[in-house]
Amino acid sequence: MSNTARNPRDVRMRGFASRTTVEDAWSWLDDAIQAKRSSLGTESIPIGNAAGRILASNVHSQVDVPMFDRAMMDGYALLAADTSGASNYNRLRVSVIGESFPNVPFDDTVATGTAVRIMTGSPMPKGADAVLPAERTESSDDSQSVELLGEVPSQKNIGFRGEDIKAGSTVLHAGRRLRPQDIGLLSSIGCADVTVVASIKVRVVVTGNELLPRGSVPTGYQIVDANGPMLSALVSRDGGVVVDDSIVPDNPTSIAEAMQDDVDVVLVSGGSSVGQEDHAPRLLAEHGELAIHGIAMRPSSPSGMGRLDGRLVFLLPGNPVSCLCSYDFFAGRAIRKLSGCQTDDRHWNYRSVRLPLARKIVSQVGRVDYARVAIDNEKIVPIAISGASMLSSTTRADGFVIVPADCEGYAPETEIEMFLYEG
Amino acid sequence: MSNTARNPRDVRMRGFASRTTVEDAWSWLDDAIQAKRSSLGTESIPIGNAAGRILASNVHSQVDVPMFDRAMMDGYALLAADTSGASNYNRLRVSVIGESFPNVPFDDTVATGTAVRIMTGSPMPKGADAVLPAERTESSDDSQSVELLGEVPSQKNIGFRGEDIKAGSTVLHAGRRLRPQDIGLLSSIGCADVTVVASIKVRVVVTGNELLPRGSVPTGYQIVDANGPMLSALVSRDGGVVVDDSIVPDNPTSIAEAMQDDVDVVLVSGGSSVGQEDHAPRLLAEHGELAIHGIAMRPSSPSGMGRLDGRLVFLLPGNPVSCLCSYDFFAGRAIRKLSGCQTDDRHWNYRSVRLPLARKIVSQVGRVDYARVAIDNEKIVPIAISGASMLSSTTRADGFVIVPADCEGYAPETEIEMFLYEG
The missing domain is CATH 2.170.190.11 (Molybdopterin biosynthesis moea protein, domain 3.)
Structure with a gap:
């Protein structure tokens, strides 16, 4: 580290001095989510739009249901x-x-x-x-x-009158994620509107001077943005509302401005590492709090997170596979928990199955691995590692397995939990 | 049955002569879904709206990704x-x-x-x-x-050039339900729009002269419609699009007209049984095919299904709990399968857990039971049966268990599968 003073520009091309464990990152994040939750606003919406939303206050019935025998x-x-x-x-x-x-x-x-x-x-x-x-x-x-x-x-x-619901009783409690039958119940007691926690507004900040917006044809040395459309679809799936997912010029002023949009969560895709063009970590540290930068996982180790004036800010690697992985581990966790999609007993928004491994999976102790896998003949088959950086490895895969930090990997035939991309 | 000729009006108040098993109903339904699937149209939509939709044709890449080393x-x-x-x-x-x-x-x-x-x-x-x-x-x-x-x-x-995707290769196949990463991939190869299977259009026909529309205050002998709002939320959850869910006057002409709306699936709530005011089964038989009417299950035995000029028509009991159960067993199965939400290995759009029973559950051989249950102290607790007809039993419950037709029920401490309403 002695050359830090000599050439700061160069130092920023180096690796992370140390990496936070996934557990520690989750621990910081869960506290930050809790704090953020208490500051979310509320809105009154028609019950017909309220399924899946979180009730902001208790609902009492003014009437007996039924009102007659x-x-x-x-x-x-x-x-x-x-x-x-x-x-x-x-x-x-x-x-x-x-x-x-x-x-x-x-x-x-x-x-x-x-x-x-x-x-x-x-x-x-x-x-x-x-x-x-x-x-x-x-x-x-x-x-x-x-x-x-x-x-x-x-x-x-x-x-009998009042057998289903008695006038004056609390029918649904604040914090509940409204189910289809709750909407029916609200209708039956004469509710037209209901007060719910405001939607989680998300700004997707995609950086990269080489990027063309979706719908463009790639040409020359320019590539078409994959992360913006992917992140927008992920945010929608997880109950958030994307207010803007446009590409931002790769300069500090534009990125810093976009990070300060009027939203709850900012996702910055690209420039999250320690290279000389990786502006986002420094900007977050300057304008707010860069709480975590560099995580002991593969892929996605150049991920970061922090806060900026009440916004949760996530720095996601530009590599699409790392971006997907980092989103699901951290940003998605926040959006899912805040929108009510994810409960405390459930880390992922994916259905899981348990199946034996067709081949071994090798990992390193001290690092969490996110391995894309396919299912073949009722066995889990790891996707070739050479495709680690390729988005097509996540479209060829049927899902992923997580190898925890305290595990060197799994021997063939070990039965492990696999999360299915199809949800 | 000797009095049929004497007083048909009265006969219609009687119970079902026989009931179809749930398995047989599913078997008919799965064939009908398969036939319906082949007649669904397609539409071209921007990739940003395509997550969760079913690809209608193979997508080939015109370009190498990346286009350069x-x-x-x-x-x-x-x-x-x-x-x-x-x-x-x-x-x-x-x-x-x-x-x-x-x-x-x-x-x-x-x-x-x-x-x-x-x-x-x-x-x-x-x-x-x-x-x-x-x-x-x-x-x-x-x-x-x-x-x-x-x-x-x-x-x-x-x-290397083409390492992720080679020009000319098929990147995604027809029939695939598009994932967030697929949207990223489509963007990266320069797709602006994609051809998907048209949304499943659903008409919710709510009947009952005693019903007031959602947002009304119940008064006198009138009750506010719970099933319409609940069914609309269920259809949206399952990937369908409700084109109309208004209350229809309880007369044969209005109901028959509503059943012939320009949609893929018709849900008729109420009037599904064999009473004198239960018009829907007769109307479906007259205008189309009443394939199944009366099912060996509890609740929801007065359910029916059939076809009318290519539409799948489901007759759901007016009792809100039966309506919910009947929807999830049959109508929801069709909408989920057609929209791609439900795969063949997955009957329900609910997450499940396995837990021991706190108390016994009693059922009857020959009948499938749908029992609302709560979780208390890591055990499954059946909700009191007296609430069988009450929507609040489904909002108090944490989920349900299915007791199959060949089972008399379960002893205390039996570990069984429970489906969670929270999804």
Whole structure:
């Protein structure tokens, strides 16, 4: 390190002096996510758009659900006592004095010896205390009376007022990620809008003077940006909202400006390492906090993260495979946790399977490896390492395995957990 | 059945004469999905909107990726032979004759005894056959020369033209559900738009004269529609697009009209059973094919399905819990499979865990049960059965378990698979 003073420009081309472990990076990150979470705003949105969003405050019901006693079966509303002793061999007959349909109740009272035809969900008529299901009855030709072929106990086949939800009760608690059935429940208690945690706004900052925007044809020494479109798709998948993912000129002023957009999370793709053109780490350190830079993992070791005026900022390597890996380990973790996609017991937004390895996987103790793998014949096959830098290695792969830092790798036939890219 | 002729109105209040097994229903449905799949249209969309969509045709690359040989490390492009014997104790010096940056190549030729500073991703200069990483070099104060502290073999740390993707090769195959990294890959080969299978258009037909639209306050004997908003959220989760989910007046003409909307899938909520006001099964049989009606399961046995002029039509019980269950078993299966969310090895769009049961679950042989359960103390706790008809039972639950038709239930402490509503 003695040459640091002599030639700082050169020193920036050197490797990292030391690397943070993935565990330590996660530990810093989880604290930062927790702090960020408490500063997120809220918004009121129609319930029809609220599935998957996080409830910002408890929801209480103003009403009973149902608001009236109702039949839970198609059949006859009657007095349970009138069915006493009824069977196929002892048919009891009662008069049918009317009908109750949904929103068209029977307005009179059911007395002993009478019954009201009733449909599921219809209001129970006064006097009746049970519903005898239609399949245990036989109505007369003129529908003026009905034979009872079975007994029914009092209160049976009735849904009582407030049975589902009582007025004044808390139906859903703050912090809950709303499920489709929650949306149904909110609708049933008369909620039109609901207050949810504001969406996580994300700025994707893609740097690189050689880059052409998506939709361009690559030409000469210019290549078309892969990371911006990939990161945008990842952010959307994880519940964030990309407000801008345009390419930024590779100069410190433009990058620093883009890092200060009005968003919750900034992803900087490219220029994350220690080379002379790697502006992002220095800029983050100057304008905010570069908490972590250089991580003991492969790929993606030139990753960094920190904060800038309340934004979480992630520095992602420009190599597309490293970019994907770094996103999923760190930036994606933050976006998933903040948007509610990821719970504490779940590191990844991928489904996993356990399968035996077809060939060994070699790693180094002290370093976490993210290895792309395929499935062949119900076994996990590592993708050739020569493709480490190639995006096509992640499109040929069926998923990935993580080799932890305390592990030298796995022998053939070891059964390990594999995460599926198909989700 | 002798009274059928006498009073058809009454007969329609009776139960199902027989019920189809869930397996048989799935078998019919999977064939119908397969037939439907072949008739789906395609559309061309920008790659930025294509993640999660199904590719309709193979994609070939018109270009090599990369289009030029490039450095894979920051360091010095040179002749590998010039590093022969270099080490910390045998420093070899070469002249630095220029720099290569991304899109700013070095235009001259590297000869023996010279090197070009090069950044990752930059074009390799002519003459050079390897990159010695910066961390194995030490540059002079004036940057005019560099000391080599290690050897590098020929071809090392170079990404060769076409190494990632060769021009003319097929990069992605028809039928693939596009992943975020696929979007990156498509961008890198110059794709602006991509042809995908058209979205699955879904009409949600909610029937019931007692129903008020979402956003209303329940009043009198009217209740607010829960199923429409819930089904719309489920369809969106599963990759379908709801084109209309309005409430339809409970009369045969309106329902039949709604069933003939220009969509791929029709979900009819309510009126699916055999009661006198259950119009949907008869209408489907009249206008199309009522393939299955009545299924050996609990809840949701009054479910049905069939086809109408190429549409898949699902009849869902009006009870919200049954509606949710019936959706996930049948309609959701179709939408997930058609949209690519669901693969053949995966029945549900829920993550599952295996945990022991805290209490027994009782079922009946011959019937599939869908039981709402909670997790307490790392055990599965069934939700009280009295709530079978209540939507709040699905919001209180953490998920569900499936008791297969050949099973009488499970004893306490049995470890079983539970599907998590949180997904």
